[in-house]
Amino acid sequence: xxxxxxxxxxxxxxxxxxxxxxxxxxxxxxxxxxxxxxxxxxxxxxxxxxxxxxxxxxxxxxxxxxxxxxxxxxxxxxxxxxxxxxxxxxxxxx
Numbered sequence: 001x002x003x004x005x006x007x008x009x010x011x012x013x014x015x016x017x018x019x020x021x022x023x024x025x026x027x028x029x030x031x032x033x034x035x036x037x038x039x040x041x042x043x044x045x046x047x048x049x050x051x052x053x054x055x056x057x058x059x060x061x062x063x064x065x066x067x068x069x070x071x072x073x074x075x076x077x078x079x080x081x082x083x084x085x086x087x088x089x090x091x092x093x094x
Contacts, residue, residue: 023080026080027084027087052073052074055069055070
């Protein structure tokens with residue numbers, strides 16, 4: 001019984017990693033869109049706040065710890081910002 005549940009968790013973990021990869025892959029498109037729209041800064045605080053608020057609201061609706069979800073999304077935002085900085089030649093990525 002426990003192995004079946006652990007197997008399901010493992011599959012979900014793989015899905016989460018896949019989704020994080022897809023989200024991070026969009027960083028280049030976001031960067032190009034920012035440039036096309038005349039943004040001079042990579043970091044868009046207003047958008048970050050919208051993303052965090054949306055994540056917290058969704059977590060609350062699902063009765064999931066909103067504080068932990070907010071921390072996860074702060075990490076996701078940081079990952080995308082790091083990728084965008086790297087793509088623009090401003091970051092530490094190879």
